Amino acid sequence: MKIRDILAKNEPTLSFEVFPPKTEDKYESVEQAASEIAKLNPAFMSVTYGAGGGTSQYTVDIAASLKAKGVTPLAHLTCVSSTREKVHSVLDQLKAQGIENVLALRGDIPKDGKVEHDYRYASELIAEIKASGDFCIGAACYPEGHVESVNKTEDIQHLKEKVEAGCDFVTTQMFFDNNILYNYLYRVREKGITVPVIAGIMPVTNVAQIKRICSMSGTYLPARFKAIVDRFGDNPAAMKQAGIAYATEQIIDLIANHVNGIHVYSMNKPDVAAQIKNSLSEIIR
Numbered sequence: 001m002k003i004r005d006i007l008a009k010n011e012p013t014l015s016f017e018v019f020p021p022k023t024e025d026k027y028e029s030v031e032q033a034a035s036e037i038a039k040l041n042p043a044f045m046s047v048t049y050g051a052g053g054g055t056s057q058y059t060v061d062i063a064a065s066l067k068a069k070g071v072t073p074l075a076h077l078t079c080v081s082s083t084r085e086k087v088h089s090v091l092d093q094l095k096a097q098g099i100e101n102v103l104a105l106r107g108d109i110p111k112d113g114k115v116e117h118d119y120r121y122a123s124e125l126i127a128e129i130k131a132s133g134d135f136c137i138g139a140a141c142y143p144e145g146h147v148e149s150v151n152k153t154e155d156i157q158h159l160k161e162k163v164e165a166g167c168d169f170v171t172t173q174m175f176f177d178n179n180i181l182y183n184y185l186y187r188v189r190e191k192g193i194t195v196p197v198i199a200g201i202m203p204v205t206n207v208a209q210i211k212r213i214c215s216m217s218g219t220y221l222p223a224r225f226k227a228i229v230d231r232f233g234d235n236p237a238a239m240k241q242a243g244i245a246y247a248t249e250q251i252i253d254l255i256a257n258h259v260n261g262i263h264v265y266s267m268n269k270p271d272v273a274a275q276i277k278n279s280l281s282e283i284i285r
């Protein structure tokens, strides 16, 4: 099923993200985690794309196995480290597996700085996917502005280019203060961007993760969140419980404010996904 058709129902939806293994020996355990999460019957599940594209086969394989389990897959595809030939080979594989949804990303610049030069921005990839078949295309957006962009106004202009290139919906970078999303939505709509915006929520379950997220994206941490980390950061079980509760509260507030699409960065953790799902059993059906 195409995600745009799922979102068009305008009802609250819960979806989860998994990341593929980096090496073959981890494939079974990732597939197992993904199928546990699939049992929660999410609206769809996204599968990230390994930096550099060396593990693109795993993205396609995990997405195909989710589809076989009856869950709508969303396969990520990044272009900064890819040649045009590689992109088309992945698109052909997705088509062959009947995978209809692609999250078109530029992708993180690899640590060694090695990039290909066929694509510079996600908008270029979106236009090409659009011309290559009947895909439903998603893209990323940044409520706090993307780390590399000059300011939020320019970042929203670039989002508009992605929508004009043909993307059907966007998912947000994680955020820990819902007011940031509400302000962003106001600005995005004011610029005439009308596609559904799915809120990306990261249940933070350990301190190492917070550091990584902040260095990845410079995400603002509200005082309320910092207090939790200060108090529970050195108690892994308590930190996990508090992180799940924080994410769940964020989701309830979002739905109360009519943000219907909720995407959880569940990081291959079925127990985290299940706790969130169960706490929302009367809120998201």
Ligand SMILES: NC(=O)C1=CN([C@@H]2O[C@H](COP(=O)(O)OP(=O)(O)OC[C@H]3O[C@@H](n4cnc5c(N)ncnc54)[C@H](O)[C@@H]3O)[C@@H](O)[C@H]2O)C=CC1
Pocket (backbone or CB within 6 Å): 048, 076, 078, 104, 105, 106, 107, 108, 109, 120, 121, 122, 123, 140, 141, 146, 147, 148, 149, 150, 154, 155, 158, 162, 172, 173
């Ligand atoms: N895997 C995921 O779900 C997510 C991944 N990301 C990561 O965030 C990073 C950015 O990816 P995308 O958002 O797809 O990239 P993008 O191509 O939309 O934007 C990348 C940067 O380039 C700027 N930009 C875009 N078009 C431009 C133009 N024509 N001229 C000048 N600057 C321009 C943007 O403002 C931004 O700072 C990647 O590292 C991506 O993997 C972010 C959110 C979600």
Ligand SMILES: Nc1nc(=O)c2c([nH]1)NC[C@@H]1CN(c3ccc(C(=O)N[C@@H](CCC(=O)O)C(=O)O)cc3)CN21
Pocket (backbone or CB within 6 Å): 019, 048, 108, 173, 174, 200, 209, 212, 216, 217, 265, 267
């Ligand atoms: N810049 C950026 N790149 C992404 O790939 C990305 C985002 N932002 N934001 C939205 C989601 C969240 N993603 C994430 C978030 C955290 C990790 C992370 O902490 N990775 C660890 C491994 C964690 C584990 O094994 O449990 C790492 O060391 O790579 C990875 C992807 C993928 N997406």
